[in-house]
Amino acid sequence: MPGGPAASPVTAALRAWLGEHVGADQPLVVACSGGADSLALAVAVLAVAGDRPVRAATVDHGLQDGSAERAADTADVLAGLGYSEVAVLPVTVAGPGGVEAAARRARYGALRAHALASSLGRVPAAVLLAHTADDQAETVLLGLARGSGPRSIAGMRPWRPPWGRPLLTVTRADTEHACRVAGLRPWQDPHNSDPAFTRVRLRREVLPLLDAVLGGGVRSALARTASLMRDDLDALDEIAAAVLAAVVRHDRTLDVDALSGQPTAVLGRVLRAWAAADGGAGPLTFDHLSRMITQLTDPRGPAQVRLPGGVDVVRTGNSLRLRHVAAGLGPPPLSLAPGPDGRLIPDGRTGAAPGPIPEPTGENP
Numbered sequence: 001m002p003g004g005p006a007a008s009p010v011t012a013a014l015r016a017w018l019g020e021h022v023g024a025d026q027p028l029v030v031a032c033s034g035g036a037d038s039l040a041l042a043v044a045v046l047a048v049a050g051d052r053p054v055r056a057a058t059v060d061h062g063l064q065d066g067s068a069e070r071a072a073d074t075a076d077v078l079a080g081l082g083y084s085e086v087a088v089l090p091v092t093v094a095g096p097g098g099v100e101a102a103a104r105r106a107r108y109g110a111l112r113a114h115a116l117a118s119s120l121g122r123v124p125a126a127v128l129l130a131h132t133a134d135d136q137a138e139t140v141l142l143g144l145a146r147g148s149g150p151r152s153i154a155g156m157r158p159w160r161p162p163w164g165r166p167l168l169t170v171t172r173a174d175t176e177h178a179c180r181v182a183g184l185r186p187w188q189d190p191h192n193s194d195p196a197f198t199r200v201r202l203r204r205e206v207l208p209l210l211d212a213v214l215g216g217g218v219r220s221a222l223a224r225t226a227s228l229m230r231d232d233l234d235a236l237d238e239i240a241a242a243v244l245a246a247v248v249r250h251d252r253t254l255d256v257d258a259l260s261g262q263p264t265a266v267l268g269r270v271l272r273a274w275a276a277a278d279g280g281a282g283p284l285t286f287d288h289l290s291r292m293i294t295q296l297t298d299p300r301g302p303a304q305v306r307l308p309g310g311v312d313v314v315r316t317g318n319s320l321r322l323r324h325v326a327a328g329l330g331p332p333p334l335s336l337a338p339g340p341d342g343r344l345i346p347d348g349r350t351g352a353a354p355g356p357i358p359e360p361t362g363e364n365p
Contacts, residue, residue, distance in 0.1 A: 008181065009174045010167060011044040017166030018048065021159040027053040027125040029118050030083075031111055034058065034074035034187035037130035040175035041167060043182050045128065046082050055085040055125075057114050059107045061093050063191075070187065077184070087114055100197060108163075115162045126164045131156055134172045137219040138202050140226050149286065154233055155226030168223065240269030252278045254320040259296055267293050275307055279322035282308030295320060 022028075030045050032038040045054055056078040060071035068090070075086045091106035093099065111127050118125040136155045143152025158165050167175070179186050195201050210218045243266055247258040254274060259267060268289045275281040275292075284307065294301035295315045304314045310325045 008040075008044065008178045009170050010040045010178045011047050013168075013170045014041070014044045014166045015048045017158060017164065021164060022052075022126050023123070024050065025052065025120075026123055027055070027118050027120055029111070029115050029125050029127045030054065030056045030078075031107075031127055031129050032056055032058050032074060032078055033189065034070065034077065035130075035189060035192075036179050036186035037132055037135075037167065037172065037175045039077070039184050039186050040178035040182075041128060041130040042078060042081060042083070043178060043184070053118075053120065054083065055087070055118055056083040057087040057089055057111060059110055060088055060090040061103050061106065062090065063093060063099070063103065074187065089114060100199075112162065124162060127162045128164045128166060130167055130175070131165045132167050132170050132172050132175060133219055133223050134203070136168050136226055137207060137222040138199050140222040141202060141206065142198070150229055150233055153226065154229040155223070157230065171219070236265055237269060240266050240273065244270045244273055248274065248278075249319075252322070256296055256315070256318045256320055264293060267296060271296075271313075275311065275313065275322065279307070279311040279313075279324070280309050281311045281322075284308070292320075 028045060028049060030038070030042050032042050042056060056075075058071050058074040058078070060067050062068075064070075071088045071090075075088050078086045089110040091110050093103045093106050095102045095105060097105075115125040115127045139155045140153055143149075143155070146152065156165055156168065157163075158168055176186070191197060191200075193200060193204075195204075207218060243259070243262060247255045247270070249255060254270075259270065262270070271289060271292045272284055275284065288305065288307055291302055291305045292313055295303070295305065295313065301315075303316075304312045304323075306312055306325070312323045312325055314321050314323050
């Protein structure tokens with residue numbers, strides 16, 4: 001009907017996303033908190049999903065009094081919209097990184113497990129998340145302010161299986177309008193107005209100030225920056241994958257001479273992929289990668305660097321290799337560098353780097 005769900009910017013964005021990223025028979029799981037963004041997405045999915053199997057899920061984080069009742073109410077709303085299968089996923093929020101990061105880990109873990117259960121044979125389910133252009137702008141700004149590197153500035157990807165974000169071109173004003181047209185009253189999460197959370201202050205203080213100073217358009221400019229950065233990252237990742245295939249030996253060591261002359265941006269990607277795939281190393285910080293690159297490029301650089309996951313990167317002659325460290329051996333060893341007489345001596349730094357730079361909670365996987 002004119003002005004109805006089929007004509008909304010939300011539905012148009014979803015239809016374009018489905019045509020570009022998923023098959024006509026791929027199951028869809030809509031993650032819905034009961035807020036305006038995810039309710040608008042839920043309405044749009046029912047309007048354009050076609051013959052795709054669709055389900056909905058809402059996560060109960062247990063962080064507020066009455067959260068179980070809130071999750072049940074959201075499930076009732078989704079059922080009233082026409083979803084025949086709605087799951088309430090209770091989670092326990094715990095672990096490092098603050099409440100936002102811990103809640104995100106718990107939420108994504110529960111949704112990933114639900115997506116696996118919702119898959120049809122070899123056709124995996126896509127989990128649709130309702131992040132908008134406003135969320136993307138906040139993510140890019142956080143990444144820029146924290147110095148987290150180009151991947152953070154590149155923001156959230158529209159499709160990174162199983163996570164689909166079809167509304168990254170849609171504004172929060174669009175989703176709120178779609179809910180009004182559908183006669184829905186979204187839930188107002190009190191956390192979204194709590195200035196104790198960095199994103200809330202970005203949304204309410206920083207972005208409006210930037211708009212006022214720069215004459216508007218900041219959100220769309222940040223989203224455009226993220227898109228351009230993703231194109232560059234994809235190209236660099238392809239180059240690095242080709243280089244890695246060319247320099248890794250049959251024994252999985254790296255040929256140092258063969259890496260000579262490669263740009264730092266390529267070296268970092270080669271080392272990150274090699275350490276993760278061959279050594280199972282955990283997330284690497286800027287400091288980890290900087291020391292590993294120094295191993296390659298500086299004869300006086302550290303002979304070994306300790307990585308998360310109990311892995312040492314060791315240079316011997318023209319080779320860089322990974323060595324798994326037995327558990328319970330105490331603190332990481334000092335990084336070693338050649339002394340004036342050629343013998344290895346401590347270079348004053350430990351092989352382990354400080355903890356990772358906190359990432360914006362809006363990235364996801």
